[in-house]
Amino acid sequence: MKHIEPPLKSLIENKVEFVIIGGVAIIAHGVPYATFDLDFCYARSLENLKKIVAALAPFKPRLRGFPTNLPFTWDERTLQNGTNFTLETDIGDIDLLGEVAGVGSYAEVFANSTKLKLFDDDVRVLSLDDLIKAKRAAGRPKDLFVLPQLETLQEVLKKTDEE
């Protein structure tokens, strides 16, 4: 989270198809929230996997929570063999999700996503409605804790948009 700009810029420069989800999406929508990682949902096409590999390689990604001596190759083949990856990198933790519980695949996540201007670029962020669905589906205490704020935001934004 401390270094959100370099990985974001690299994903954009490499034309990766991705949507920001998780804590950074919560913050971007307007809820004060503490997060330590950058989570994004990505398209599973081989072409996109290659772009992700190129975009994140400079930050030396490896699997989080595994022994450092465990062999790990950062390439598209590794990404093809899984869907969700929790990574640590030289600039912080990054989570890659092929799908979002409560919302669906990348195509569904992208379809409703919101375009926001971040660091001079247009970036796709999980919509507020889908964030609420995802947090309800995740159902962990930390997800449920932020729901009242997200639902308040949804309510007041809808109310003031109609008027």
Added chain:
Amino acid sequence: MTEKLSKERLRKIEELFRNPPPNSKTAEAQEFGVDLSLLFRWLKLSPQERIEEARNKMIFLDEVKKQGEMARSKK
């Protein structure tokens, strides 16, 4: 929501936060303990400003954590 919310919209939101309609999500959140004034302050920022402020707070928290660890190691 690509840029800052308009002043007029913020005024309407502030009013809703000051007087949450009964049985609304806003009223429920207030009862739950959500600080609506903090939420409102955050809403006044652009998405990028929110991320930058969160990042600055995380840097500060990291520094506090480091200082705490250093203080413990000196004991």
